[in-house]
Structure formats: C-alpha cells, structure tokens
Amino acid sequence: MEEQVGKIWHNIITRMANSRHPEAAVHLEQVKQTTGILFRALGGDSGLQIESAGTTRHGARRSWLQRLAGTNQQTELAWRDERSLRLPTVVDCFPTPELNRDLYLWLTALATGDSGTEQEWFQKNQQLTAQTLAIYPGLQPRYERLVAAHLKQRTHSDDLPPKEAAQEEAIRNALLNPGSEDHLPLAKHQPQPVPLWLHPAPPLASARITPSIEDEQNNSSKGKSKELEEQHRRQAEQVTKPEQDRGLVAIRMENILSWGEFAKVDRGTEENEELDQAADIAKEMEQFSVTRDGKSTAGRLRFDLDLPAAENDDQILNAGILLPEWDYKSQQLQPDHCRLLPMLATKAEACKLPDHLRKTAKRLRAQFQALAPARTWRRGMPDGSEVDLDAYLRFTTDRAAGHIASADGLYRDLQPGARDLACLLLADLSLSTDTWINDQMRVIDVIRDSLFLFSESLSATRDSFAMYGFSSRRRDPVRFHQLKTFDETYNPQIRGRISAIKPGYYTRMGAAIRHASEILKEQPAGRRLLLLLTDGKPNDLDKYEGRYGIEDTRHAINEAHHLGLQPFCVTVDNKANDYLPHLFGAGGFVVIRRPSELPKRLPLLYARLTRS
Amino acid sequence: MTTLFATQPETAELPFYQPQGDEATLFEHAYRHQLPLLIKGPTGCGKTRFINHMAARLGRPVYTVACHDDLTAADLVGRHLISDKGTYWSDGPLTRAVREGAICYLDEVVEARKDTTVVLHPLTDDRRILPIERTGETLHAPPEFMLVVSYNPGYQNLLKGMKPSTRQRFVGLQFDFPEPDLECRILTGETGIDEARARKLITLANALRALKDHDLEEAASTRLLVYTATLILGGYDPLEACRAAMVEPLSDDCETTSALMEVVQAHWAK
Numbered sequence: 001m002e003e004q005v006g007k008i009w010h011n012i013i014t015r016m017a018n019s020r021h022p023e024a025a026v027h028l029e030q031v032k033q034t035t036g037i038l039f040r041a042l043g044g045d046s047g048l049q050i051e052s053a054g055t056t057r058h059g060a061r062r063s064w065l066q067r068l069a070g071t072n073q074q075t076e077l078a079w080r081d082e083r084s085l086r087l088p089t090v091v092d093c094f095p096t097p098e099l100n101r102d103l104y105l106w107l108t109a110l111a112t113g114d115s116g117t118e119q120e121w122f123q124k125n126q127q128l129t130a131q132t133l134a135i136y137p138g139l140q141p142r143y144e145r146l147v148a149a150h151l152k153q154r155t156h157s158d159d160l161p162p163k164e165a166a167q168e169e170a171i172r173n174a175l176l177n178p179g180s181e182d183h184l185p186l187a188k189h190q191p192q193p194v195p196l197w198l199h200p201a202p203p204l205a206s207a208r209i210t211p212s213i214e215d216e217q218n219n220s221s222k223g224k225s226k227e228l229e230e231q232h233r234r235q236a237e238q239v240t241k242p243e244q245d246r247g248l249v250a251i252r253m254e255n256i257l258s259w260g261e262f263a264k265v266d267r268g269t270e271e272n273e274e275l276d277q278a279a280d281i282a283k284e285m286e287q288f289s290v291t292r293d294g295k296s297t298a299g300r301l302r303f304d305l306d307l308p309a310a311e312n313d314d315q316i317l318n319a320g321i322l323l324p325e326w327d328y329k330s331q332q333l334q335p336d337h338c339r340l341l342p343m344l345a346t347k348a349e350a351c352k353l354p355d356h357l358r359k360t361a362k363r364l365r366a367q368f369q370a371l372a373p374a375r376t377w378r379r380g381m382p383d384g385s386e387v388d389l390d391a392y393l394r395f396t397t398d399r400a401a402g403h404i405a406s407a408d409g410l411y412r413d414l415q416p417g418a419r420d421l422a423c424l425l426l427a428d429l430s431l432s433t434d435t436w437i438n439d440q441m442r443v444i445d446v447i448r449d450s451l452f453l454f455s456e457s458l459s460a461t462r463d464s465f466a467m468y469g470f471s472s473r474r475r476d477p478v479r480f481h482q483l484k485t486f487d488e489t490y491n492p493q494i495r496g497r498i499s500a501i502k503p504g505y506y507t508r509m510g511a512a513i514r515h516a517s518e519i520l521k522e523q524p525a526g527r528r529l530l531l532l533l534t535d536g537k538p539n540d541l542d543k544y545e546g547r548y549g550i551e552d553t554r555h556a557i558n559e560a561h562h563l564g565l566q567p568f569c570v571t572v573d574n575k576a577n578d579y580l581p582h583l584f585g586a587g588g589f590v591v592i593r594r595p596s597e598l599p600k601r602l603p604l605l606y607a608r609l610t611r612s
Numbered sequence: 613m614t615t616l617f618a619t620q621p622e623t624a625e626l627p628f629y630q631p632q633g634d635e636a637t638l639f640e641h642a643y644r645h646q647l648p649l650l651i652k653g654p655t656g657c658g659k660t661r662f663i664n665h666m667a668a669r670l671g672r673p674v675y676t677v678a679c680h681d682d683l684t685a686a687d688l689v690g691r692h693l694i695s696d697k698g699t700y701w702s703d704g705p706l707t708r709a710v711r712e713g714a715i716c717y718l719d720e721v722v723e724a725r726k727d728t729t730v731v732l733h734p735l736t737d738d739r740r741i742l743p744i745e746r747t748g749e750t751l752h753a754p755p756e757f758m759l760v761v762s763y764n765p766g767y768q769n770l771l772k773g774m775k776p777s778t779r780q781r782f783v784g785l786q787f788d789f790p791e792p793d794l795e796c797r798i799l800t801g802e803t804g805i806d807e808a809r810a811r812k813l814i815t816l817a818n819a820l821r822a823l824k825d826h827d828l829e830e831a832a833s834t835r836l837l838v839y840t841a842t843l844i845l846g847g848y849d850p851l852e853a854c855r856a857a858m859v860e861p862l863s864d865d866c867e868t869t870s871a872l873m874e875v876v877q878a879h880w881a882k
Contacts, residue, residue, distance in 0.1 A: 037827050037871035041819040042878065105874055137881035393692050394746070397699050593826065 019048035025092035026100040028052050035108040039085055042112040042136070052439075053078055055088035078107040079199035080114050086199075093195055094149050102142050103195060109139055110198060115298075122174065122184040125197035129178035146177045146196055154192055163187040238495035309473070317342040320477065325509045328551035338511040339476040348500040350492035353456065357449055357599070361456040364603050368460040377412050384413030421610055422464045422486065422525035425454060426516045427501070429469040429481065434503040435535075437595045442537045443572065444503050449599035450533065451483065451498045459490040464525065470512035471504030474542050478511045479504060486523060509538035510552035513567070517560040529609060530560055530567040532601070535595075537579060554583050568609060572598055628659070629665035630798045632790050639666045642783050643758050648736045650779065651762040653787025656833025658798075659762045662787075663717050672756060675705040679724035685731045688718075689744055701747055706731065710852040713756030722762040722774050729778050735759055736781035776791050789821065789834060798834060803841040809850075813837055816879045820858065820872065827871075828862050836861060851880055 025546045027051070028035075036050050053076060076088035087107060091100040113128050113135070133140055151172060157165035164187040171191055174181040184191070325337035353361055379388050389600075391410045398405035433443040451467060458465045467483040481501065484494045513532070520528050538549035560567045569580060569589035590605065592598050629636075639662075643650045657863040667674040677688065690704035709716035718724070730869050734741050744823070761782065763774060790798060792814050799810040814837065821831040836858050843853035859872040 034871035034874060035821060037868065038874050038878070040823055040826060041872070042820065042876040043819070109878060136878040138877045138879055140881060343834050380846070393694065393699055397692050397746075 002538070004198040020092045021095045022092050022175045023093055024097045024100055025090050026097055026104065028087055028104070029089050031101060031104045035087065035104055038105060039108045039112055042109055044085065044108075044112040048080070048085050051084040054232075075193040075195070077193065077195070077197075077199040078111065080111045080116070088195075091195075093153070094146075094189065099146065099149050102146055102306060104195060106139065106142060106146055107198070108134060109198075114198060120171075120183075121197075125194070126174050126178045126181065128198070129196075133178070135475065143196075150194070150196060150479060151175065156447045161188075164189060164191075167191050236448050266500075295296060312503040314343040314481065315346040317344055317482065321515060323478075323514050325510055326552045326555035328555075330549060332494075333555075337475055338472075338478050338508065340480050340511055340515050341477040342480045342482055344482050345497045345500040348493070348496035350496045351499055352492065353452060353495060354449075356498070357452050357456075361453055362458045364453055364600075365460040368457040368607065369601065376415065378415050379411040379412045381413045382408045384411030386412050388412040394470055414550040420526035421529060422520065422523035422527075423458070423466075423531060423610070424486075424516050424520040425451070425465065425467045425531045425533060426512060427451060427467070427469040427483075428507055428509075428536075429501055429504050430507040430536075431471070431503050431505055432507070437572075441596060442503075443595060444501065445574070446595050446598050447533060447535075448498060448501055450602045451501070452495070452608065453599045454602050455484065455490050455494065455498070457606070464523065466519065467498075468512075468516060468519075470508075471500055471506065472508035472511065472540055474540060475508065475511075475544075478508050478515075480512060480515060486519075506540040506544075507534070507536065507538050507549075508540045508544055509534070509549070510556040513553065513556040517556070517563055517565055520560075520565055521563050527610070528565045529606075530565045531609075532567065532569045534569065534571050534573070534584050536571075536573045550579055550583065557583055566609075570598070570602060570605060615819060626668045627661060627665045628801055629661055630790070630794060630801060632787070632794060635662065635785055635787075636666065636669075638783070638785060640670070643670060646740065646753075647783045648759040648761070648781060650774075650782030650784045651760065651787060652765050652784065653762070654789065654833065655764055655830055656835030657787045657789055658834060659787055660717075660719060661716065661760075662694045663760055667715045670715075672758070673709075673712065674717055675709040675714055676717045676719060677705050678719045679721050679728075681723050681725065683724040683728065685725075685727045685779070688728060689731055689742070690746070692746065706735075707744065707751065710735070710751045710753045712755050713754040715758045715760060718759075718761040720763055729775065731783055732759070732761075732778065732779065736778075789817075789831065792818065795834060795837070799837055799841050802838050803845055805845050806843040809844065810841065812879065813840055813844075813854075816854065817858070818877060819875055819879065821860065827868060830862065832858055832862060853874060854880065 032050055039048070039050070076090070078085075078087045080086065085108070087104060091103050094100050095104065109132050110125075113132050117124075119127075129143070133143060154168065154172070157168040157172070160168055163185065166185040167187045168191070170181045170184055171194060175196065177196070205332065287382060320339040320341050322336035323338045323340055324332055324333040324335045367531055378384070380391050381388070388409070388411055391412075395405050395407060395410060427447050429444070429447070433447060436442050437446065455465070455467065464486055465484070466486045469481040469483060474480040481497075483497045483501070484490065488494060509532075513530070516530060520530055539545045539551045540549065544552070557567050567584060567588065569584045570592065571589065572592050572595040580591070583589070592601055619737050639649065641647075643666075651662070653659050663676075664674060664792050677683070688703070688704045688706040690702050690707045692699045693702045703711065706716050708714070721728075731742065733751060734743060736759060740757070742749065742751040742753065743749075785825075789795065792811070795817075796807060796810045799805060799813065800807055805813075817832045817837050818826070824831040839857035840853050843857055844850050854876045855869075855873060859876060862872065863869050
C-alpha cells in the first residue's frame with residue numbers, strides 16, 4: 001500500500017514538475033545520418049563517430065516543484081572529444097519536433113568549429129557561435145528560432161537573487177549577441193544549462209582518474225547502453241558505485257541480486273581454480289563484460305585461451321588434416337606443420353532467417369534473381385532456330401571475295417545460359433570479432449548477418465557456393481567450421497549453423513586458406529572465387545604474427561592463384577591498407593569503412609565480382 | 613550501338629578550357645611525338661572538354677566513343693553492312709580516325725569489352741598499325757593520328773580497372789577537381805555568374821566533396837556546379853537550384869539527400 005501511494009505521488013509530481021516535452025522528442029537515432037553527413041560536410045573529421053552523450057548533473061537552481069519531485073537534476077549536453085561527437089540521446093526541451101531537430105543540427109554545426117582548445121566555457125561558446133554563424137549564414141534563422149524558444153524557458157532574471165540575476169542576464173545577452181559578453185558573473189548556484197552550447201567540461205576520453213570519476217563512469221556506461229530506460233540507468237549507477245568502494249556492497253543487497261552478472265565480472269580478475277568451468281563462465285559473461293568496463297576484457301581473454309571441454313564443443317568431423325606452412329626466413333614450406341580440424345556445430349538448431357534481415361533479404365533476392373542464368377542467344381551454332389546474320393554475312397563476303405569459307409555455324413539458338421562459377425566464402429571467427437562496432441553490434445554479428453544475406457542472395461542465383469569459418473590456437477588445432485559445403489543446399493539447418501557461429505581464438509589465415517583452396521579446387525566451375533571475410537591481420541599466439549603470419553598468408557594466396565582460383569578479401573579493418581595490397585595485390589581486396597554496412601554490401605560486391 | 617560524334621575543326625570555335633597545370637603542354641608534346649595518352653579523373657572534372665579544346669587548338673577532328681560494356685572490337689574497327697548490291701564495308705570510328713589522321717577519344721575505356729584491347733595494342737606501340745581482320749587490310753596510322761583514352765578510377769571500377777599491360781602503353785595524366793580559385797574562374801568563365809556567388813557554390817561543393825567514400829559514392833563535380841550556376845543565373849531559386857543540380861544527382865537515398873540539403877541550407881542564406 002505504502003509503496004503504491006508512493007508510486008502514484010511520484011508519477012503526479014514528476015509530471016507536474018517536468019519542463020520537457022516528450023511528445024515532441026527527437027531521438028538521436030532519427031537524426032544520426034543527417035547529423036553525420038552535416039558534420040562531415042562542414043569539415044568535421046570523418047573518423048569521428050556520432051555517439052550519444054550521457055546526462056550530466058548541472059547543479060543549477062531548480063524550482064521548488066522540481067526539487068520536490070527530485071527531477072531536473074540532470075541535463076544532456078553535447079561535446080566533441082578525440083573519438084566521437086557526442087550528442088544528446090533525446091532532445092525534448094522544445095515544444096515542437098522541428099525545434100528539437102534544429103537543436104541537433106545546430107549542435108553539430110557548432111561542434112565542427114571546435115578545435116579543442118582550452119578556453120573558458122562561456123567565451124568559447126560565444127566565440128564558436130559567432131564563428132559558425134559567420135561561416136554558415138544559412139544557420140542564422142535557425143539559431144534565432146532556437147534562442148527565442150530557449151529564452152522563453154529560462155527562469156527570468158527578475159525571479160532570481162541579484163547575483164544569479166546578473167549571471168542570467170549575461171547568458172541571455174551572450175545568446176542574443178554572441179561574443180558580446182566577456183565574462184560570466186559568479187553566483188552561488190551554477191548557471192542554468194544552455195542546451196545550445198557545447199558541454200562546459202567534457203569528460204576526456206583518455207582521462208581515467210579525474211576528480212569527476214563518478215561523472216565519467218556514469219557517462220560511459222550510459223553512453224553505451226543508451227537503449228536502456230531511465231529506470232535502468234539509475235540502477236546501473238547504483239551498482240557501479242559499490243564497485244568503486246567495495247565496503248558499500250553490503251548495504252544495498254537488493255541491487256546486487258538484480259545485477260548478479262556484475263558480481264561475475266569481478267571474478268575475471270581473480271585466479272580461477274577450475275579450468276573446466278572457465279569456458280562456461282566466459283560464455284555467460286560475454287553479454288555483459290565488454291560493454292561495462294575495461295578490466296574484464298583482459299580477464300576474459302585468459303578464459304578464452306582454453307579450449308572448451310569436449311562435450312561442450314562442436315563435433316569434430318575427422319582426425320584432422322595436416323597442412324604445410326611457409327617460413328619466410330628460410331624461404332621454404334614446412335610440411336605438415338599445422339593440424340586443421342574440420343568441425344560442425346552440433347547444437348545448431350534449424351532456424352528461420354532473423355526478422356531484422358528479412359526485408360533486406362527479400363530485396364537482395366529479387367535483385368539476384370536477375371543474375372540467375374537467363375536464356376540467351378548463342379551465336380555461331382551449327383544448328384539453331386534462326387539464321388545468325390553476322391555469321392552468314394561473313395560467310396557470303398568471304399565467299400564473294402574468293403576465300404574458302406566453311407558453312408557451319410551460321411545459326412543462332414536460344415539456350416539456357418549458365419553461370420559457370422563456384423564461390424567459397426571463408427569467414428574469420430577469431431576473438432577479435434568480439435569487438436563492438438557500435439552500441440548494438442559486434443563484428444561477429446555483422447559477419448553473421450553477412451553470411452545470412454550472402455547465402456540468401458546466392459541461393460537466388462543458383463550459383464554453387466560453400467561457406468566455412470575458421471579460428472586457430474597455435475598450429476594445432478586450426479578450427480575449421482563447416483557451415484555449408486558445396487553439396488548441401490541452403491536450408492534451415494544451415495541457417496542454424498550460421499546463427500551458432502561465435503568468436504573463437506586466433507587467426508592462422510594461411511592454413512585455413514590452403515584448406516579452403518583444396519576444397520574449391522575440386523569444383524568443376526570455370527571461375528572459382530575464394531572470398532575471405534576478415535577483420536584484421538593474420539595472427540596467433542606463437543610466432544605467427546607480424547611478418548611471419550603475413551608472409552605465410554601471402555604464400556597461401558599465391559598458391560590459390562596458381563590453382564586457378566580467384567582470391568578476394570573483404571575486410572572491415574580500417575587500418576588494413578598497409579598490408580592488404582601486399583597480400584592480395586591491388587584490386588584484390590576491399591575495405592568496408594563502416595562495418596555495419598557489410599551485410600548489405602557483401603552480396604552486391606559478389607554480384608560485381610562475378611559480373612562477366 | 614556506338615555513340616559517336618566527330619567535331620570538325622573548321623566549324624568548332626575554341627571551346628572554353630581553363631588549364632589546371634601544364635596538361636596542355638603535355639598533350640601537345642604527346643601529339644607531336646605520337647604517344648597515346650591516358651587521362652584519369654573523376655566524373656565531370658573536364659576530361660572531355662580538355663580533349664575537345666586541345667583538338668580544336670591542334671586543328672584535328674575528334675572521334676569520341678563513349679564506351680559501354682557491350683562495345684566490341686567490331687564497333688571500333690567497323691563491320692560489313694548490307695545494301696541493295698550486296699555487302700559493303702563500313703569503317704568504325706577508330707578506323708576512320710586512323711584514315712583521316714584524327715584524334716580518337718575512347719571515353720570510359722574500362723567499360724569496353726576485353727577484346728577491344730586486341731585492336732588497341734598494335735596502335736599504341738611503335739608499330740602504330742591497325743590490322744582489319746575482316747577485310748585483310750592493315751592501316752598505318754599517319755603522324756596526325758592520336759589515341760586518347762580516359763577512365764574514372766573510382767570505386768565503381770575497383771574490380772575492372774585497366775589491365776596493367778594496357779595501361780603501360782600510355783602516357784598518363786591525372787585530373788582532379790580544380791583548386792577553389794581556378795574553379796571559380798572556370799565557373800565565371802563558363803556561365804558568367806558573379807564571383808561572390810561562384811565562391812559560395814564552390815565552398816558548398818567542397819563541403820560535399822568531403823563526403824566522398826564515406827557517405828557518397830561520387831563527389832560533386834565541376835559539371836554539376838556549372839549546372840547549378842546556370843540555373844541560378846537563369847533566375848531559379850538558389851536553394852532549389854542546389855537541390856536540383858547538386859543534391860539530387862548525388863544520391864538516391866532520401867535521408868542522404870535531406871541531410872545534404874541541410875548542408876546546402878547552412879551555406880546558403882536566403
């Protein structure tokens with residue numbers, strides 16, 4: 001009962017005190033593309049990502065109603081650091097969606113001018129505003145609209161004590177005439193936040209130990225899990241605090257229980273007694289550890305080095321295949337140097353195509369049906385439904401000119417064409433694919449989606465294709481996951497195997513490529529394409545790193561060329577430009593700059609590669 | 613079929629061309645020493661205009677062939693046609709250019725089928741011959757004949773770039789979008805727009821060019837700028853002119869075009 005009354009009271013009072021306009025809210029997701037393009041077009045660094053900023057406690061005076069309700073303590077501000085442009089997750093401070101959207105665009109334009117110089121917040125923002133308006137006069141009307149709407153919301157200086165009133169006056173003036181005020185009068189409270197300006201003290205991405213450590217932790221955890229509701233944010237906050245001061249843990253027992261996963265993160269830094277359990281724990285932890293804090297990554301790495309117990313692992317198809325490896329120092333192949341284990345996911349249950357891919361898959365299938373062999377006119381046939389005029393013409397002119405011409409091949413015929421090609425897709429499933437590329441996806445998710453769309457598209461063309469994944473732990477074993485062989489047809493079982501792929505160990509590329517070449521070599525097609533999907537350099541725990549790994553991979557690629565195969569690499573590694581030409585030759589690879597686009601781009605790339 | 617148009621030096625006045633560097637000198641040297649020329653550069657940066665300009669300057673006709681993926685060697689060399697009296701041979705643009713000692717310009721040469729290289733190779737080395745297999749004739753190119761090819765080494769052609777062995781037979785020339793000052797001169801010279809507006813358009817174009825590879829496949833070309841300036845000069849609303857001639861041609865994606873319009877609006881005060 002008590003609790004219910006409390007809840008109702010909370011609801012009423014928060015609604016009354018709320019100065020926001022949720023009905024007119026604009027979410028960052030909706031404007032992400034627009035702001036991104038605007039940012040880059042106005043000279044922003046294209047390497048920066050647009051990310052959502054967390055809320056910040058502003059410490060300004062609140063109305064009694066807001067204090068009563070315990071709301072309006074925080075505000076969302078924008079800033080730019082060396083990694084990203086941070087924009088508020090939601091903007092709902094203005095009554096119309098147009099104004100809220102304008103605020104996003106304005107903040108983006110403002111941030112492009114920010115050179116990162118250390119300067120007083122008040123002067124800096126005025127200067128930035130003046131500068132932005134001077135360079136982009138088209139923003140003037142938008143800025144004026146925003147200022148007018150914002151001034152209406154600020155507490156009027158008449159309602160404030162004198163010192164704060166002076167401060168408020170200065171801010172109002174600075175908004176109306178940017179550059180006109182050169183200092184901000186001091187007052188007891190912090191000034192009310194100005195959503196039109198950049199963050200006064202943006203937390204630095206690199207700074208780990210700063211006085212505002214709480215602030216930063218809140219920011220980073222919220223920034224990355226922005227899909228969480230307000231409620232979740234609070235809880236997350238309360239859990240991170242005990243971690244800073246372990247003594248407090250005992251006090252808020254209920255939180256610990258509800259966020260049990262956090263307790264496990266701590267174990268990552270401890271020594272683990274039972275190695276069998278390690279893999280299981282690691283598996284459970286994956287969902288949480290990487291997003292939360294840096295510490296656990298190292299901890300998890302140690303777990304993953306151990307192979308899963310046999311009963312938990314995929315089915316091994318045969319005793320293993322011995323493969324050679326190239327040693328560039330002695331310039332020779334070391335025979336039987338690696339053992340490759342073909343594996344098949346046993347626990348993969350047949351499944352349907354994931355819902356979020358269905359629309360794209362349908363479109364791609366329609367596009368790819370156009371690639372499917374259509375009936376074509378074959379010219380110069382000894383027999384056919386119509387006369388081949390070109391051939392006949394050549395025949396008669398030759399004869400008229402006195403040449404001896406043979407009369408065969410003067411017809412043309414409509415025959416079903418064939419795309420004479422086979423494609424083997426080899427996906428890198430090493431641990432590095434566990435990296436998060438944005439808030440929702442890891443590299444492995446992108447690879448999984450790519451495999452799905454790739455097979456959907458290719459099954460529409462009826463091209464013959466196979467898919468394998470690989471990872472390695474030193475030279476024995478190189479795990480070679482069979483997803484689809486050339487003989488299998490694409491079916492729910494295959495989909496199940498695709499959805500079961502998970503990040504594994506390291507990247508011994510050479511051995512995997514050699515084995516894939518062996519498989520592809522057996523295909524009778526005229527063109528054989530070996531498509532390699534990866535996110536980084538070849539590497540492994542032993543000497544298979546740097547030059548050694550690259551040279552071995554290069555050798556394997558050259559062998560594939562000699563077998564008459566066509567290797568092509570698709571990578572999402574942005575720094576790949578320096579070693580890829582060496583491995584695949586210019587034109588033998590493509591770097592997908594935005595990994596999230598890979599699933600859609602891969603099938604189109606295939607279409608382009610196989611166009612004759 | 614082959615898109616072909618020949619400009620006659622007598623009738624054509626010197627087309628406007630603003631040199632970016634010493635490309636005109638290089639062209640003249642190549643012409644004088646019978647070296648084939650390869651021009652690389654993005655769409656709409658002035659490759660075709662340059663050739664027409666140079667041809668007019670040197671007083672040679674140009675045979676322009678816009679290559680496409682169905683263009684075969686026969687389209688370039690020629691074929692037998694049928695008439696009342698039987699068949700007769702009809703020269704293709706390349707053969708005609710060789711016979712007349714003209715400039716043959718193959719635009720977007722990488723689009724053409726692979727068998728076209730067979731006829732290009734003997735023409736591009738010191739033999740300078742064009743064997744016509746069908747008629748048994750072998751043409752020797754006169755000193756005035758010059759072969760110029762161009763292509764756009766952009767993303768589109770990543771997988772069908774020019775074969776290195778073919779590329780090696782040419783003298784190469786790289787084109788890019790001109791510096792802002794130069795581009796301003798081009799724009800004012802080509803359309804007659806005043807300098808202030810021209811500068812504004814160029815700043816905008818450079819902002820859009822920064823999006824290449826990341827958001828757009830192709831950059832806003834000088835040609836698009838000329839279109840925009842022409843529309844604006846004609847009295848069309850500047851913002852709408854930018855939309856019609858600079859934004860819509862760059863992308864089909866609605867969200868991208870609306871974002872590009874935001875960029876335009878930021879630059880262009882009403």
